[in-house]
Amino acid sequence: MGKGKFDQIGSNRITLQWFSLMVLSSQIVGVLAIILLAILFGQYRGGFGWTDIDKEFNYHPLFMTLGMIFFYGDAILSYRVFRDVKKIRVKILHGSLLALSFIFASIGLKAVFDNHNYAVPPKKNLYSLHSWVGLAAVILFGAQWVCGFVSFLFPKLSEDIRKAYMPSHRFWGKAIFSLAVASVLMGITEYSIFYKIYNNDEVNYQRNLICFFGVFVLIFAGIILYLVGHPGYQRPPDNEIEHIPLAD
Template identity: 40%
Template sequence: MSSESVSSIGSGEQLVGLLRVGKMEARAEHQSYKRYKSLYTFTSLVGCSLIVLIVVWCVEFRGGFAWKSNPKLQFNWHPLMMTIGLIFMFSQAMLIYRTGRGVTKRSLKILHGFIHLGAFVCSVFGLVAVFDFHNNSVPPKANLYTLHSWLGLICVIMFTLQLVGGFVTFMYPGLSREIRKISLPVHVAVGISLFVLSVCTAFMGLQEKAIFAIDDYASFSSESLLVNFTGLILALYATLVLYLVNNTEFKRTALPEEELALSGHTE
């Protein structure tokens, strides 16, 4: 057998081997995404349940919602908007890169930014509600004297800085590739830390409101049980989100066109 024949057979075997490896990797990627989708769907349902529980608490036990016409009811917007903004929308923005596997990275960046912007609007709405409640109560209540209020304000300020910094660094004007590469791990770490801090602040807020507002809290009343159960759902949701965010198995794989762009080639 000639050397050319041996070489061609070897090349053919290598090609078959590469194809086999490619199929195995594609199958593993598919199975990983299936597991992610199942767990993500369950996590999102838990998050929606958390919002529903907050609404039920505010409507059934705290009198519903109003604005400046009734400061006591205006306060109820605070836990709802903070839960939607700094818990649910914040987490969905963090997960969007793993959820949108087949979407281009630029589109995911834009969606990531818009979800964060929505979370920011909700948080500002919630802050206005609680400050108006304190200032318009008779007699007026003091602002920013509890640890919950301090941490809450820190969360909103840091979230705003994170939003602006992320926009400038990764969107517009967009810094150099080297700076973005260095900044990305910091951006991710700060985002996860802020989410954890937001969850801890929400725990404190639930407990604080329960102690201040529920007269029979120690008597295992329906409202006290609802508040405690809401806290458990919040803990479950945060745990699931952190698992999805930190599990490298679910990390998004760059699309072929993105790989070409990174390598500097064009079609």
């Protein structure tokens, strides 16, 4: 993990161990959340498939969680984990994870719109708070990715502009991630109410899967926001090798 600000906070060894433990914990609970969701929709809610609109819908919660929660969270965390790697490489990793997030989110949106549009009769789109918040998160996410790519990767704006924009980029990165978490939790709650999972004791195992999924998402998000917000875990200044633009 290197030196930097870790050396300024008590015992470097204890701090590094705590940081590593938190990163590992975030990945464990993140993967568990994905597994629980895959089991819920794959085994108990009809499975997955593109030829049946109900099975296609099941890709929506899974892919939105993969894209807007798991890969997005890891993208945010990449600058903390690879703090001694040359920054241009971390930038490429960060941007690639965000692109992967956007791909999964786009497929997830297609799944839910197909489920509504091809139903007989067709269902309304964008009628709930969940859908408004979720779509807003994806649109803001796409705009954030484009702005970050142009500003920091290619063609790369001047250093003064990048320094001025960086606080906004960081704020909106965390804000959009929090918005996505809220949307996912609202969505799984809306689904549970619509299909009467909460008040049906015959499917209490599904209710438990949903509750544990929500708890794991919250833990994952909490760890990510804690690690990126903690000043002691920031990338050290001596690793900020980015003064030469990629293209003049």
